[in-house]
Amino acid sequence: xxxxxxxxxxxxxxxxxxxDRILRHLHYTPxxxxxxxxSKYGRKFYFKAENFQKTGSFxxxxxxxxxxxxxxxxxxxxxxxxxxxxxxxxxxxxWAAQHxxxxxxxxxxxxxxxxxxxxxxxxxxxVTLCEPNPTSRAETCAAICSEKNYVYIxxxxxxxxxxxxxxxxLEFLEQxxxxxxxxxxxxxxxxxxxxxxxxxxLKPEIKxxxxxxxxxxxxxxxxxxPEPPQYVDTIAEGIRIQxxxxxxxxxxxxxxxxxxxxxxxxxxxxxxxxxxxxxxxxIEGASGAVIAAAMSKRLRRMDGRLRHVGVILCxxxxxxxxxxxxxxxxx
Amino acid sequence: MSGRLxxxxxxxxxxxxxxxxxxHTTPxxxxxxxxESYGRKFYFKAENLQKTGSFxxxxxxxxxxxxxxxxxxxxxxxxxxxxxxxxxxxWAARMxxxxCAVVAPNNSPxxxxxxxxxxxxxxxxxxxxxxxxxxxxxxxxRERGFHFVPPYDHPDVIAGQGTLGAEFLEQxxxxxxxxxxxxxxxxxxxxxxxxxxLxxxxxxxxxxxxxxxxxxxxxxxxxxxxxxxxxLETIADGIRLQQLGHVTWPIIRELVQKDVFSVTxxxxxxxxxxxxxxxxxxVEAASGAGIAAAMSERLRQMDAGLRHVGVILCxxxxxxxxxxxxxxxxxx
Numbered sequence: 001x002x003x004x005x006x007x008x009x010x011x012x013x014x015x016x017x018x019x020d021r022i023l024r025h026l027h028y029t030p031x032x033x034x035x036x037x038x039s040k041y042g043r044k045f046y047f048k049a050e051n052f053q054k055t056g057s058f059x060x061x062x063x064x065x066x067x068x069x070x071x072x073x074x075x076x077x078x079x080x081x082x083x084x085x086x087x088x089x090x091x092x093x094x095w096a097a098q099h100x101x102x103x104x105x106x107x108x109x110x111x112x113x114x115x116x117x118x119x120x121x122x123x124x125x126x127v128t129l130c131e132p133n134p135t136s137r138a139e140t141c142a143a144i145c146s147e148k149n150y151v152y153i154x155x156x157x158x159x160x161x162x163x164x165x166x167x168x169x170l171e172f173l174e175q176x177x178x179x180x181x182x183x184x185x186x187x188x189x190x191x192x193x194x195x196x197x198x199x200x201x202l203k204p205e206i207k208x209x210x211x212x213x214x215x216x217x218x219x220x221x222x223x224x225x226p227e228p229p230q231y232v233d234t235i236a237e238g239i240r241i242q243x244x245x246x247x248x249x250x251x252x253x254x255x256x257x258x259x260x261x262x263x264x265x266x267x268x269x270x271x272x273x274x275x276x277x278x279x280x281x282x283i284e285g286a287s288g289a290v291i292a293a294a295m296s297k298r299l300r301r302m303d304g305r306l307r308h309v310g311v312i313l314c315x316x317x318x319x320x321x322x323x324x325x326x327x328x329x330x331x
Numbered sequence: 332m333s334g335r336l337x338x339x340x341x342x343x344x345x346x347x348x349x350x351x352x353x354x355h356t357t358p359x360x361x362x363x364x365x366x367e368s369y370g371r372k373f374y375f376k377a378e379n380l381q382k383t384g385s386f387x388x389x390x391x392x393x394x395x396x397x398x399x400x401x402x403x404x405x406x407x408x409x410x411x412x413x414x415x416x417x418x419x420x421x422w423a424a425r426m427x428x429x430x431c432a433v434v435a436p437n438n439s440p441x442x443x444x445x446x447x448x449x450x451x452x453x454x455x456x457x458x459x460x461x462x463x464x465x466x467x468x469x470x471x472x473r474e475r476g477f478h479f480v481p482p483y484d485h486p487d488v489i490a491g492q493g494t495l496g497a498e499f500l501e502q503x504x505x506x507x508x509x510x511x512x513x514x515x516x517x518x519x520x521x522x523x524x525x526x527x528x529l530x531x532x533x534x535x536x537x538x539x540x541x542x543x544x545x546x547x548x549x550x551x552x553x554x555x556x557x558x559x560x561x562x563l564e565t566i567a568d569g570i571r572l573q574q575l576g577h578v579t580w581p582i583i584r585e586l587v588q589k590d591v592f593s594v595t596x597x598x599x600x601x602x603x604x605x606x607x608x609x610x611x612x613x614v615e616a617a618s619g620a621g622i623a624a625a626m627s628e629r630l631r632q633m634d635a636g637l638r639h640v641g642v643i644l645c646x647x648x649x650x651x652x653x654x655x656x657x658x659x660x661x662x663x
Binding site: 030032051052056115273276277279280281282283316320321323325326327 | 608611612647657659662
């Protein structure tokens with residue numbers, strides 16, 4: 001495994017440099033445990049609480065690393081940054097840009113929860129709405145890039161972003177050195193790539209929502225998804241993208257396990273409810289999906305030697321007026 | 332005899348050693364957004380993350396451990412509780428190998444009763460009045476040989492809750508004030524005793540739902556509440572008692588600030604929403620009351636010298652199918 005890693009653009013050095021660059025501006029998030037969960041599901045589980053991270057998700061790590069590095073390298077020639085995002089990366093980039101004194105424009109699908117849009121504006125960024133499909137996101141963003149000469153910082157398919165996300169693994173391994181496996185929610189794959197590169201001795205096992213077909217792609221070693229890129233129908237709006245990113249795919253293919261955990265909306269809700277009710281933490285759908293993987297029969301049947309399992313609670317930016325198991329208020 | 336004389340900081344430090352290995356040293360959260368909005372540095376002690384979901388585990392475990400280690404340990408323990416103390420006692424009893432019975436009002440949410448049963452305790456239902464709770468509790472104690480562990484009016488319970496104060500001061504030595512949601516007064520008494528010994532300048536403030544009128548009582552130096560004891564109308568079901576306890580009253584009169592933060596249901600809900608939305612913490616309404624006090628105009632007008640203010644997030648046992656800002660509950 002180590003030799004293939006040397007060929008990759010994200011090395012352990014990139015991740016440790018990222019850490020030096022960003023750590024003092026971010027939270028070293030706690031690891032939560034639940035004796036109830038452990039007795040019920042037969043292993044020791046460790047929940048990395050990135051819902052407590054700056055901006056409410058792990059995305060601030062990658063965004064801050066990418067923007068800081070850009071400014072270090074290009075200095076006055078950077079006039080601003082832009083991205084397209086379902087919310088968390090948009091918020092993270094807006095925060096990172098404000099932190100570095102740069103203007104920011106975030107392209108956001110028009111069905112994004114208001115609370116996420118308000119949060120992005122709260123960090124001083126401009127918001128441009130687009131149609132809720134990956135193509136419109138990309139096209140609207142490209143237009144902003146050429147109009148304003150902003151640099152595009154993608155949410156996942158960027159090595160500096162991945163290196164930033166990889167700092168999660170450095171911390172997690174410091175906090176829980178005996179981890180045998182990590183369950184990671186995957187959308188475009190930025191976090192799982194970063195974690196895999198950083199934790200190459202471990203076995204990051206990927207978690208994804210139903211319909212992504214990631215396991216089939218990994219087993220065949222090919223991007224089998226249809227074009228143009230689609231959204232998966234899931235309540236976990238943070239992990240709706242069907243395809244892994246083009247840069248992320250080869251990393252995931254090489255370093256992550258081929259077994260992929262799939263979850264339904266009902267399972268995502270069950271995972272979320274556990275976090276709210278038992279752990280007393282607010283998490284969004286994507287994090288509920290990973291808890292569902294930890295609860296799954298598939299995991300139960302896996303190797304008994306996976307005794308210490310990490311679970312990334314990737315974010316907590318759920319609209320508390322639209323919690324999935326509660327009836328929506330009329331406005 | 333003043334209750335003040337029977338509990339000292341040494342009792343609290345011994346309690347700390349006694350319960351240390353079984354309870355969590357809960358984290359302290361901060362929010363730069365909150366600090367900017369409200370003009371001071373705030374520190375939120377997350378007892379919602381405590382064992383059993385509230386700070387009550389501390390007092391219950393201290394009391395039960397002392398009973399178990401005593402000369403003639405009882406077969407079990409009994410209490411009356413709308414939820415958090417019942418759950419804490421059930422857990423503490425199981426930790427120390429004692430039986431437990433919990434007397435709960437007939438309008439208790441099922442989710443709270445289920446949680447208590449899950450710790451192996453037996454539930455006995457009573458009428459929803461403080462008098463019925465106490466009478467049923469006394470009867471069960473006699474019938475089963477169980478020792479009564481009250482929710483607040485007991486030195487061992489107060490000393491256990493006091494460990495919260497000692498811990499908070501270790502974590503944030505620069506604290507100038509602590510805002511404490513208060514029902515019977517066990518937590519605020521314990522914290523005040525710890526603070527008096529460890530940092531005498533620290534100001535301990537009570538936070539109450541509207542209608543508790545503690546400030547009037549403290550300034551008069553007298554228990555002005557009507558009898559028999561009543562429940563307040565408030566969404567904060569954990570802090571519904573109108574009266575402070577009889578053991579806690581003299582401690583509070585001597586050591587706690589006479590300015591009391593009194594909050595409405597709307598303010599409580601706003602506080603709760605802040606915790607969910609910004610801090611990503613599930614807290615119950617009583618904790619929302621503490622946050623509401625931190626957000627209040629009254630605090631804003633207080634001495635700017637109170638630069639570092641602690642807020643106790645006392646618990647997280649809220650029914651997630653019935654969050655107060657939703658008009659109707661979740662479908663079952």
